[in-house]
Amino acid sequence: MADDVSAQLIDVQTQLTFQEDLLNALNDRVVAQDLEIRNLRRTLELLHEQMKQKNTSGEDAQFVDSERPPHY
Known part of the structure; x- marks a missing residue:
């Protein structure tokens, strides 16, 4: 007995012990993921x-024109 x-x-x-x-x-792993999330947010x-x-600087018009697909 x-x-x-x-x-x-x-x-x-x-x-x-295993637990x-x-x-x-x-x-x-949670600590590493928290650090990664903080970096991604930043x-x-x-x-x-x-x-x-x-x-605000007016550069967006040039950006939009350069992003048009070639078929337009």
Whole structure:
């Protein structure tokens, strides 16, 4: 009986160790994704600012003309 309880305790401890490792790996991945999302948001904000500057400076007319497909 004591051996059975001891084996069960070892199994539980082993499972807990694997779960802790998995939790740490998931946490690392979430942190990396958060950093990537922040970088992407900053890039999007910079692009948005550039587009607003082009629209206010009058360069947007030239941009639209150069973006027309060749069949027009």
